[in-house]
Amino acid sequence: MPAISALLRPRPLVLTLCSALLATAVAAPSALADPTDQGRSWKVTGPPGSPTAVVALDPTDGHPSLAVRRGDRTVLEPSPVGLVTERADFSKGLTFTGRTDRAVAESYTSTTGKSERRVALMTESRFRFRTASGARVDLLTRVARDGVAYRYVIPRDQGDVLRETSAFTLPAGSDAVIGKYRADNELPFVRYASATEPPAGSYSMQALFNTPGGRALIAESDLNGTYSGAHLTHEAGSSTYKVGLWNDEPVQVEEGSGLTTPWRAVITGDLATVTQSTFVDDLAPPSRVRDTSWIKPGPALWTWLAGGKEAGQSLDAQKKYVDYAAERGWPYEVVDAGWYFKPGEWEVIDPEWQTKNWMPELVRYGAAKGVKIQVWLHYTLLTDPVEREKWLSTLERWGVTGVKIDFMDSESQERMRWYDDVLEATARHHLMVNFHGSTIPKGMQRTWPQVLTFEGVGGEEKRxxxxxxxxxxxxxxxxxxxxDFTPGAFHRPYRPxxxxxxxxxxxxxxxxxGIQNLAGTPESYDARPEARRYLEQLPAxxxxxxxxxxxxxxxxxxxxxxxxxxxxxxxxxxxxxxxxxxxxxxxxxxxxxxxxxxxxxxxxxxxxxxxxxxxxxxxxxxxxxxxxxxxxxxxxxxxxxx
CATH class of the missing domain: 2.60.40.1180 (Golgi alpha-mannosidase II)
Known part of the structure; x- marks a missing residue:
């Protein structure tokens, strides 16, 4: 097995400027603001065509806010920013102590997504504040052509984070397309004529608004085990959507350590700009996987909706699916739940699954036909480090190329730490990943490019x-x-x-x-030759x-x-x-x-x-x-x- 250092690239301490954009970076402003500056608002502008972020400090109670504008039109009204820790309240009573600006210019490639080659140009401004007792917090902002983002940087010894006061206030005349929040991110999206109209409750951190200043999609980036996932909370009749953390639980910060929170982002512009944006990935850390040559996206024949649990426990059925995938030119076949259970006993894992399982035979059969195998795993099999290593090393030895990991159903800090561990381990074992019952990407695909897709959507399985x-x-x-919506299930009577x-x-x-799991039966494709012909042409x-x-x-x-x-x-x-x-x-x-x-x-x-x-x-x-x-x-x- 290759050494970990040969497979994983350590997270860089500074952002790397691509050579083609170096001149732009050098030309950007870089200055320290005068701490005695009495101004109460500061603008952050980005490359040409970018929105403007306006950071302000209220003169009466010292609470910070952030607004977003495009020209003379409002995308986001002045909205609260801040957070509260065990030892400091960074939501009010703040004093401005300085500002530094720099340009961020990056180019990178992506194994999945809307485009392969990416260029990210952003202006970054760091606003420094302190409380009356001397506690310090930095508000780090970035402005790009397609968005505005901010995060908090806290020095060490401020204790756990109790809550954020971050929020997004929409201007009058905004409408909304949003979905209620649930841990698996699978509830449907609904269109509302006004942003004030949705009922009180929690909503997913992927809400789209049409404002007088353009579209605005709320998002999050660079979420990992140092924090918990966020959602939006809304009160009936309000135009403000607050940021809530998982179950209102404190975010644990290691004693003596500081904290950099995930990005709170607003993707903004016209509808095409928002739809085509890679802003969430652009904000995320660079790839930690040095050699990505083994990461290959492509269509797959997914057998669950086509054959159910019976197919999962049948080598003969899986061989037939491999045959069909080979005939279509699809590079993958995905074996879902059932393959490691005792035959006829759906809930009992076969204790001899490593030595008696038929999966190695299926992998060999598929390899002879040019079809690689991916397999389903329940996430609990990967919680214990020893068991995780046993499962992943065995799959790698067999020649399995990917794992579909299911039922995490949580965005707690503990579960995000689990993601950190599994991401490192799957990269080390050269296993591509499809997360189901999961969080949504939030930049993870840039940092860990072996993650080809996530569910986190009300997909084809829903009725x-x-x-x-x-x-x-x-x-x-x-x-x-x-x-991973899993389209193509022509045989399903429940699709809208x-x-x-x-x-x-x-x-x-x-x-x-990245893995387009095609969910139909071979019979349904054969009954629709024009559909089959089209699906055979899908690129990787x-x-x-x-x-x-x-x-x-x-x-x-x-x-x-x-x-x-x-x-x-x-x-x-x-x-x-x-x-x-x-x-x-x-x-x-x-x-x-x-x-x-x-x-x-x-x-x-x-x-x-x-x-x-x-x-x-x-x-x-x-x-x-x-x-x-x-x-x-x-x-x-x-x-x-x-």
């Missing part, structure tokens, strides 16, 4: 999803990071687009996931993503570019049947666009020759959608199939 929920996800949950096979097909592109990753048109909760059409230059397009719509006009914003010149839509007798594939900037008229059924693929047009070309 209560709505068309509105489907049309909300590209603008909320999937902005944050990869999302049950009358639209084309809409179900389009979800495989509309929703980004995306070069870039563009929003073509959308209205959160009502419509979403995204185009994603494959490495070979083709664009795949997915669209979903809530409401009545209609013909929709989709702008072709893929690049200059002429394009051949093959649409797959619902016809009276099944799916219909239709070629269209269009010019850049044209609108493509696409018929959709009620609560339906479509799929498409586009390639460069030339005389005589009738298909984009490579």
């Amino acid at each position: 209560t999803n709505t068309a509105e929920h489907l049309a909300s996800l590209p603008f909320t949950r999937n902005v944050i990071g990869s999302m 687009n049950v009358a639209s096979d084309a809409g179900e097909l389009g979800l495989t592109v509309l929703y980004e996931s 990753r995306w070069e870039q993503t563009r929003l073509l048109t959308g209205d959160p909760g009502r419509a979403a059409v995204l185009a994603r570019q494959a490495p070979d230059g083709r664009w795949f397009i997915g669209g979903t719509f809530a409401g009545a049947a209609r013909t929709v006009d989709v702008p072709v914003r893929l690049g200059a010149g002429r394009w051949l666009v093959e649409t797959v839509t619902d016809g009276p007798s099944g799916l219909v594939r239709t070629p269209h020759a269009v010019r850049a900037g044209d609108d493509l008229a696409v018929p959709v059924v009620a609560d339906g959608g479509f799929a498409a693929v586009a390639c460069r047009w030339h005389p005589g070309r009738t298909t984009c199939e490579s």
